Amino acid sequence: MSSLQDQLRGLVYSTEHGETCPDCRQPAAQCQCAEQAEQARLAELDGIVRIRRETSGRKGKGVTTIGGVALPETELKTLAKALKKRCGTGGAVKEGVIEIQGDHRETLKAELEARGYTVKLAGG
Numbered sequence: 714m715s716s717l718q719d720q721l722r723g724l725v726y727s728t729e730h731g732e733t734c735p736d737c738r739q740p741a742a743q744c745q746c747a748e749q750a751e752q753a754r755l756a757e758l759d760g761i762v763r764i765r766r767e768t769s770g771r772k773g774k775g776v777t778t779i780g781g782v783a784l785p786e787t788e789l790k791t792l793a794k795a796l797k798k799r800c801g802t803g804g805a806v807k808e809g810v811i812e813i814q815g816d817h818r819e820t821l822k823a824e825l826e827a828r829g830y831t832v833k834l835a836g837g
C-alpha cells in the first residue's frame with residue numbers, strides 16, 4: 714500500500730509524461746490550452762496585416778515579415794506556402810508571423826490585398 718507522498722509523486726510522474734496538461738491539469742486529450750493561446754493571439758489582432766522588411770543581423774536582402782494575419786497556425790502555414798511559391802523563394806512561420814526570404818514587399822502586398830486583406834507596409 715502506498716503512502717500519500719507516493720501517490721502525489723505518482724501524479725507528478727504522470728504529468729511529466731504528458732498524460733495530463735501541467736497548465737490546466739486536464740487529460741491531454743481534453744486540454745484546450747493550445748487553442749486558448751491561439752484564440753488569445755487572434756483576439757489581439759486589429760485586422761491589419763503589416764508587412765515589414767527586416768535586415769538587421771541577416772545577410773543580403775534580409776526577410777520580409779508578414780504579421781497580424783488573423784488565421785490559425787495551420788492556415789497560416791498554407792498561406793505562407795502559397796506566398797513563398799508566388800515569390801519563388803523560401804520562408805517560414807514563426808509565432809504567428811510569416812517570414813519570406815528577400816525583399817518582396819510590393820509582391821506580397823498585392824497578393825494579400827487580392828486575397829481581401831487590409832495591408833500596411835511598416836518600417837524600413
Ligand SMILES: [Zn+2]
Nearest residue numbers: 734737744746
Ligand atoms: Zn491544458
